Amino acid sequence: MHDTLHLDEPGLVRALQSGDEKVFTAVMDWYSGSLLRLAMSSVPSRAVAEEVVQETWMGVLEGIHRFEGRSSFKTWLFRILTNRAKTRGIRESRYEAFGLSASSTGADEGSSLEDSLFVAEGSGKGHWVDPPQAWEPDTPERVLLSKECRSVIENAIERLPGTQRQVMTLRDIEGVSSEEVCNILEISETNQRVLLHRARTKVRRELALYIQENKT
């Protein structure tokens, strides 16, 4: 997006500091959708999420003069959002949905996550119950064209425990690097990978069920 404004990041920050409305509008248009998605993974309702996005932009305006570029602008933005959402979560007594409690990370899931995929005992022990099939010639583009399939994916994401959903939103949907995700959510690299693995395993499973059902 910096390209469309012909600005590098320091230039963008300077423009915001000097109150350039055109730049603010463009930056807001570009990032608000991503912020809203992350907010929705952190607070209980869409209405609250929209408020958190507004509060985030106010936080940007309050803090832009002190922005030093130690992290990227996007990381800084997401951090402000997660902090605001956390405050919101406490106020709405939903902190457990945000903090690293067992229910939020799914830490109580242990290795049971893959249990349903493999034969538990007998001669076929450890083999796939239902060996994964090729999904070709399906493509992600075609899958997403189907409204039904999109809602299968979105529902699967919605059902994830809080922190798993945040990690997946940042890593897989927004394409943020793992290092930045750890920085934004203040979690360790290992923790991030475990949460991502659980989230991906569950979403793949839902997608697999949908694709298989619709093949036959």
Next chain:
Amino acid sequence: MDTNFKHKLLGHMAGNFTCREIAQLVTDYLEGSLTFSERVRFQLHLGLCFACRNYLRQMKFTITTLRQLPVEPVPPHVKEELLQRFRAWKRQSPEPAENPEAD
């Protein structure tokens, strides 16, 4: 390759991963966080196991699909309100030089 034969072969190779372990390690593999030896064992298993190859492909497919989910639409009233707040902020905002807390 005959499934039983394949599993016998995999079973006989010391230190090889089982299908279950492949499913558990798939994210570590994709994230590049396996050790060299684990990576080799992972790929060795994939080379012999069609089901696990498909599982890895399905996982990659899922990730690509997630990356292409459309952006969450932000209602116009939210943007409008923000713009009003921005204008109010601009009217009150001190210049960076006048702000002793800057940097």
